Amino acid sequence: MAEIKYLSEHYAKPEYQTLDGYKKFGGYEMLAKALKMEPQKIIDEVKASGLRGRGGAGFATGVKWGFLPNNGEPRYLLCNADESEPGTFKDRVMMERAPHQLIEGMLISAFAIKSNKAYIYIRGEYMGPAAILEKAIAEAKAAGLIGKNILGAGFDCELDLYLGAGAYICGEETGMISSLEGLKGQPKLKPPFPAVQGYLRKPTIVNNVETLAAVVPIIRDGAAGYRKYGTEKSAGTKLFSISGNVNKPGTYEVPLGYPLMDLINIECGGLKPGRKLKAVVPGGSSAPVLTAEECKTATLDYECLAQLGSMLGSGAIIVIDDSNCMVDVLSTISHFYHHESCGQCTPCREGTGWMERIIHGIVHGHGSEGEVDLLLKIADNMKGRTICALSDAAALPVLSFVTKFRDEFEYFIREKKSKVRGGQIYAQISH
Amino acid sequence: MFKLSDEGLKYVKNELTRYEVKQSAIIRCLYRAQDENGGWVSPDVISHLSAVMEIPSAQIEEVATFYTMFNKTPVGKNHIQVCVTLTCGMLGGRELCDSMMKEAGCKKTGDVSPDGLFTFSKVECLGSCDTAPMIQINRDPYTENLNTEKGLELVRKLRTAGGAGASGKGH
Ligand SMILES: Cc1cc2nc3c(=O)[nH]c(=O)nc-3n(C[C@H](O)[C@H](O)[C@H](O)COP(=O)(O)O)c2cc1C
Numbered sequence: 167m168a169e170i171k172y173l174s175e176h177y178a179k180p181e182y183q184t185l186d187g188y189k190k191f192g193g194y195e196m197l198a199k200a201l202k203m204e205p206q207k208i209i210d211e212v213k214a215s216g217l218r219g220r221g222g223a224g225f226a227t228g229v230k231w232g233f234l235p236n237n238g239e240p241r242y243l244l245c246n247a248d249e250s251e252p253g254t255f256k257d258r259v260m261m262e263r264a265p266h267q268l269i270e271g272m273l274i275s276a277f278a279i280k281s282n283k284a285y286i287y288i289r290g291e292y293m294g295p296a297a298i299l300e301k302a303i304a305e306a307k308a309a310g311l312i313g314k315n316i317l318g319a320g321f322d323c324e325l326d327l328y329l330g331a332g333a334y335i336c337g338e339e340t341g342m343i344s345s346l347e348g349l350k351g352q353p354k355l356k357p358p359f360p361a362v363q364g365y366l367r368k369p370t371i372v373n374n375v376e377t378l379a380a381v382v383p384i385i386r387d388g389a390a391g392y393r394k395y396g397t398e399k400s401a402g403t404k405l406f407s408i409s410g411n412v413n414k415p416g417t418y419e420v421p422l423g424y425p426l427m428d429l430i431n432i433e434c435g436g437l438k439p440g441r442k443l444k445a446v447v448p449g450g451s452s453a454p455v456l457t458a459e460e461c462k463t464a465t466l467d468y469e470c471l472a473q474l475g476s477m478l479g480s481g482a483i484i485v486i487d488d489s490n491c492m493v494d495v496l497s498t499i500s501h502f503y504h505h506e507s508c509g510q511c512t513p514c515r516e517g518t519g520w521m522e523r524i525i526h527g528i529v530h531g532h533g534s535e536g537e538v539d540l541l542l543k544i545a546d547n548m549k550g551r552t553i554c555a556l557s558d559a560a561a562l563p564v565l566s567f568v569t570k571f572r573d574e575f576e577y578f579i580r581e582k583k584s585k586v587r588g589g590q591i592y593a594q595i596s597h
Numbered sequence: 598m599f600k601l602s603d604e605g606l607k608y609v610k611n612e613l614t615r616y617e618v619k620q621s622a623i624i625r626c627l628y629r630a631q632d633e634n635g636g637w638v639s640p641d642v643i644s645h646l647s648a649v650m651e652i653p654s655a656q657i658e659e660v661a662t663f664y665t666m667f668n669k670t671p672v673g674k675n676h677i678q679v680c681v682t683l684t685c686g687m688l689g690g691r692e693l694c695d696s697m698m699k700e701a702g703c704k705k706t707g708d709v710s711p712d713g714l715f716t717f718s719k720v721e722c723l724g725s726c727d728t729a730p731m732i733q734i735n736r737d738p739y740t741e742n743l744n745t746e747k748g749l750e751l752v753r754k755l756r757t758a759g760g761a762g763a764s765g766k767g768h
Pocket residue numbers: 218219220221222223224225227246247248249250251334335336337338339340372373374375377378554555556559
């Protein structure tokens with residue numbers, strides 16, 4: 167097995183950004199094909215393809231679309247391009263290299279779910295990709311691909327870009343909906359789920375950039391064609407964002423089920439000379455960390471990573487070699503979650519703050535005995551009792567780092583310095 | 598007192614009808630006003646927008662304070678946002694921030710340098726971890742694959758450029 171450019175086949179071609187370039191490689195032909203299909207047939211095809219959400223939770227896309235109530239209310243399609251989970255950058259690559267692929271996928275999806283209005287919610291920092299998308303949307307509008315009576319098939323759909331302004335929580339689907347409504351981006355209690363009551367209390371489907379783009383080849387190749395790649399429960403290919411201590415970090419598309427170590431050693435050119443693998447965060451900062459030993463058998467699919475107690479998440483892989491202090495690495499993660507908690511729920515607001523303060527104390531040499539167990543206890547109490555999953559996402563890295571690298575935490579507390587690099591980590595040398 | 602330019606007013610009017618509900622225009626209008634106000638959202642920016650948009654100022658203020666990309670205090674000509682999360686943290690983002698700040702004459706994050714040219718913020722993952730450590734200056738395209746040496750050089754270059762922002766566009 168090796169890298170497979172299925173979604174990303176033409177990403178290296180600069181002309182693929184433009185409407186003409188995109189059309190040269192079959193662009194918008196699948197929209198034309200889809201508009202001749204029964205909407206329900208498209209939903210069935212997506213269901214049969216086994217496509218699962220690429221935003222983090224991995225929920226079956228066709229099944230989600232099937233939750234829309236048949237009550238005649240207007241429906242909305244929202245593309246989640248908030249991409250703020252630390253380690254993740256593949257949506258940016260997709261939007262920069264193939265903005266029309268996303269637009270085509272969205273138009274097909276909107277037609278399938280009978281929506282006449284779609285938004286791309288993009289994080290405010292992504293000014294580069296936003297400019298590329300705005301240009302592509304304008305091109306598509308001018309060519310009659312967005313708007314009234316698309317391709318003469320009698321389907322109307324408007325598509326617009328909405329800019330965020332710096333808040334991880336707006337990636338959570340109900341937080342995103344609040345933000346789109348012009349409010350603070352605070353999540354809302356579920357149920358009702360967005361499919362039933364979402365944007366402006368109307369039925370709304372929220373899908374990730376990569377999920378919506380994948381609808382295009384599903385229409386082209388059919389469910390069976392799509393299933394040529396991947397495993398039974400993890401169908402298709404996926405774009406992985408790989409960063410950290412590898413020679414060639416970047417975005418790579420591989421079939422699901424691909425061995426993690428192959429991706430690190432073959433596609434990414436392995437680690438720096440003389441360095442040893444210590445750990446890998448396999449699915450964005452929220453995913454429990456894997457030890458080097460666990461990585462040996464890990465394959466990149468939903469089942470295997472779940473079996474290892476972690477998750478595929480957004481497909482963001484952070485490779486950590488033996489020059490890193492795990493206490494220090496966790497300190498940046500815990501700072502992130504405390505900073506991003508929206509503050510509505512006590513366990514999340516207080517828990518993220520408490521954990522950050524303890525870890526901050528440890529890396530500054532002020533840790534005290536018992537704090538390792540205290541961290542585990544706080545994290546445990548944050549799980550499963552809040553409005554959204556950020557609280558769990560903050561607890562999981564703490565639980566896994568502390569459990570799997572407990573000796574580094576205990577050493578740091580006892581010796582008041584890191585076990586690695588002779589103790590020379592940021593917090594210790596910065597003042 | 599802050600007032601939008603004529604162009605800015607036109608922009609706001611257009612945004613107000615762009616979305617299903619008019620308060621969805623708040624974010625983009627705040628960006629516009631922040632840009633025209635030298636990079637930050639002062640209290641009079643909020644009252645002016647409230648008057649122009651016919652939206653209660655409390656509602657605009659709520660949005661301005663919730664999102665990190667609106668600066669609630671003045672910033673230098675170049676607002677340098679250094680990513681310090683996971684990968685950038687591992688690969689030297691925090692050290693980079695400290696040395697650039699020192700070179701620029703800022704004692705801590707949030708300060709405006711005496712020459713008015715720089716403010717630094719430590720920010721969370723900007724979605725470019727394969728080019729860590731990296732920064733964003735104002736709302737320009739990212740500056741990537743940095744190290745201390747390149748960071749210091751950048752500060753010096755921006756200082757020589759003086760009044761003009763990184764892109765020459767200002768905020
Ligand atoms: C705290 C938090 C942050 C999230 N951030 C993102 C994000 O940046 N992008 C994304 O696509 N999904 C994100 N999600 C998941 C969304 O809530 C939602 O499940 C997803 O957009 C659905 O699309 P999918 O089914 O295509 O994956 C986040 C979830 C949580 C709890």
